[in-house]
Amino acid sequence: MEGVIALYIVMLAAFTGYEVIARVPVILHTPLMSGSNFVHGIVLVGAMVALGRADTMLEQIIGFIGVVLGAGNAVGGYVVTERMLEMFRSSGQKKKPKEAA
Amino acid sequence: MAGLLPDNVATLLIDASYLLVAFLFIMGLKAMSSPVTARRGIIVAGLGMLIGTVMSFLYPGMGNFALMLLAIAFGGGLAWWSGKRVAMTDMPQMIALYNGMGGGAAAAIAAVELFRIASAQPGAATVHGPVVIALAAAGAFIGAVSFSGSLIAFGKLQGLIKRSFRFKGQQVVNLLIVAATLAIGASLVVAGHPTMQTVVLFFALALVLGITMTLPIGGADMPVVISMYNAFTGLAVAFEGFVLENTAMIIAGIVVGSAGTLLTQLMAKAMNRSLGNVLFSGFGDTGAVATGDVKGALKPIEPSDAGVMMAFAQKVIVIPGYGMAVAQAQHKVWELCQLLIDKGVMVRFAIHPVAGRMPGHMNVLLAEAGVPYDLIADLDEINAEFETADVALVIGANDVVNPVARTDKSSPIYGMPILNADKAKNVLVIKRGQGAGFSGIENHLFYLDNTRMVYGDARKAVAELIHAIKAAG
Numbered sequence: 001m002e003g004v005i006a007l008y009i010v011m012l013a014a015f016t017g018y019e020v021i022a023r024v025p026v027i028l029h030t031p032l033m034s035g036s037n038f039v040h041g042i043v044l045v046g047a048m049v050a051l052g053r054a055d056t057m058l059e060q061i062i063g064f065i066g067v068v069l070g071a072g073n074a075v076g077g078y079v080v081t082e083r084m085l086e087m088f089r090s091s092g093q094k095k096k097p098k099e100a101a
Numbered sequence: 102m103a104g105l106l107p108d109n110v111a112t113l114l115i116d117a118s119y120l121l122v123a124f125l126f127i128m129g130l131k132a133m134s135s136p137v138t139a140r141r142g143i144i145v146a147g148l149g150m151l152i153g154t155v156m157s158f159l160y161p162g163m164g165n166f167a168l169m170l171l172a173i174a175f176g177g178g179l180a181w182w183s184g185k186r187v188a189m190t191d192m193p194q195m196i197a198l199y200n201g202m203g204g205g206a207a208a209a210i211a212a213v214e215l216f217r218i219a220s221a222q223p224g225a226a227t228v229h230g231p232v233v234i235a236l237a238a239a240g241a242f243i244g245a246v247s248f249s250g251s252l253i254a255f256g257k258l259q260g261l262i263k264r265s266f267r268f269k270g271q272q273v274v275n276l277l278i279v280a281a282t283l284a285i286g287a288s289l290v291v292a293g294h295p296t297m298q299t300v301v302l303f304f305a306l307a308l309v310l311g312i313t314m315t316l317p318i319g320g321a322d323m324p325v326v327i328s329m330y331n332a333f334t335g336l337a338v339a340f341e342g343f344v345l346e347n348t349a350m351i352i353a354g355i356v357v358g359s360a361g362t363l364l365t366q367l368m369a370k371a372m373n374r375s376l377g378n379v380l381f382s383g384f385g386d387t388g389a390v391a392t393g394d395v396k397g398a399l400k401p402i403e404p405s406d407a408g409v410m411m412a413f414a415q416k417v418i419v420i421p422g423y424g425m426a427v428a429q430a431q432h433k434v435w436e437l438c439q440l441l442i443d444k445g446v447m448v449r450f451a452i453h454p455v456a457g458r459m460p461g462h463m464n465v466l467l468a469e470a471g472v473p474y475d476l477i478a479d480l481d482e483i484n485a486e487f488e489t490a491d492v493a494l495v496i497g498a499n500d501v502v503n504p505v506a507r508t509d510k511s512s513p514i515y516g517m518p519i520l521n522a523d524k525a526k527n528v529l530v531i532k533r534g535q536g537a538g539f540s541g542i543e544n545h546l547f548y549l550d551n552t553r554m555v556y557g558d559a560r561k562a563v564a565e566l567i568h569a570i571k572a573a574g
Contacts, residue, residue: 003232006343006351009348009351009352009355010339010351010355013339013351013352013355013356013359014355014356014358014359015359016127016356016359017130017355017356017357017358017359017360017361017363018359018360018363020127020130020131020134020356020360021134021359021360021363021364021367022363024133024134028133028134028135028136028139029364029367029368030324031133031139032130032133032134032360032364033196033324033327033328033331033361033364033368034192034196035129035130035133035142035143035146036130036331036335036356036357036360036361036364037196037199037200037203037331037334037357038143038146038147038150038199039126039129039130039146039335039353039356039357040200040203040331040334040335040338040353040354040357041150041199041203042122042126042150042153042338042349042350042353042354043203043206043207043210043334043337043338043341043350043354044150044154044173044206045153045154045157045347045349045350046206046207046210046338046341046342046345046347046350047206047209047210048154048157048158048160048163048169048173049157049160049163049345049347050209050210050213050214050345051165051168051169051172051213052160052162052163052164052165052166052169053162053163053164054165054213056220058216058220059213059216059217060165060168062209062212062213062216063165063168063209063213064168064171064172065172065205065209066205066206066209066210066212066213067168067169067172067173067176067206068172068175068176069176069202069203069205069206069209069248070176070202070203070206071172071173071175071176071177071180072176072177072179072180072199072202073180073199073200073202073203073206073334074150074154074177074180075176075177075178075180075181075184076180076181076183076184076195076198076199076202077196077199077200077203078143078146078147078150078184079180079181079184079185080184080187080192080195080196080199081143082140082143082144082147083184083185084192085133085139085140085142085143086140
């Protein structure tokens, strides 16, 4: 990839990450931490490529470990985030009508 | 090893899918910034992950598909199983665990690349230029630290590691390890053809650093540390994304790295601590807890008596903790408060920034149970009001109301801002059992003369209080 383009991507992605979080109310910080934890589970894709291109036994072993860990990050991150947010939803469903302050 | 599709078609499909992945991730994170859309957000992001993973099987020049599927089934299956059955209270350490796995995966990618460079014949054309090696090494360093550090954080929160290992000059040792790791990392870049031993040493040092950095940090500060490692992993993923020229990894990694850094600062600020403090002061050390000098005894009270006490109060401040959320008692609590309000009692909710180990969790649970926002106050707003309160009702909270944080310099939670429940005329504590809090520290509030304990499950206990207040007419 062309170096300068890569730097543009980094800059824009960094601003995006900052902006997405900056508007988050304090009350949602932890689910968001869990959600962003899930998002970097995309490392699974890279681990798959590393394993897919592995030639030697050593590369295969490390690549295998990488994919196991990456899949754990992605799947685990999704499950716990979803469960946490599910808890929020079930609270919402039982919402009392006289909620107005 | 030919890919599943012609190379140019596969590359086009992958590029297009990664664009979609980046879009879905950002949309998902954005949706997660509001309680109403939060659940949709994780599903949107999940869809992105699924698309990215499936399309990556098309990468040109890949083999080892059986191993790959086995690894995904194994890692994903274990994570699914553990994530589904973990108790809500144990959520922070699970986030730490999964985050550590991500860091480990990033380090593994770097390891494959670096070992490939190391095992190349001397004189052969270099596999990667110095810039790529530097990026791989940087990702390896950060990823490995995040991996071992997160595992230690998991161990501490899970109660597997009980002590905080600290010794004089620990910071100096850590700094030396950082310097050594960076020096070796630099030599990898300069050498171009590093030896296997150098690469192994590099990873070993980075892993040790994660351990020695995290071990001295106590349980109360762990959410901040986990958030920091979350940002670390994001950066490591982005670095390895550059190595593999994988745009999805670069964008997702940088977004998480930047968002995670901001989030870490916000969380540290909410706890009234700086990140440097968290990392270097050894706060929350549970190794030397002074528990022997508690004066007084725990005094139980019948729910009926407690109900009457509140019914005739003028002002009640409710302090909910995670114990209340675990028992799903927030609706009952609001029902109780509505009864009191109807009787002319002034009711307010006091929320500690780290109420229940998950910052901000409490506000949402209360809001969705129907508690009006103006009744909920944070620590700074409410602390002066406790002196005028007749009853402070503590439900499933513990360390955040422990007065030793103000008085006892030897206490691991000394200096943490607390809710001044002890200043209220009467304190009622609803608690499941007699055990100490999350940090293992005896709570002196529970032993005060004006404190009464209501033992039992939070929801049941509150239901009994409601019954008592109704009976009191």
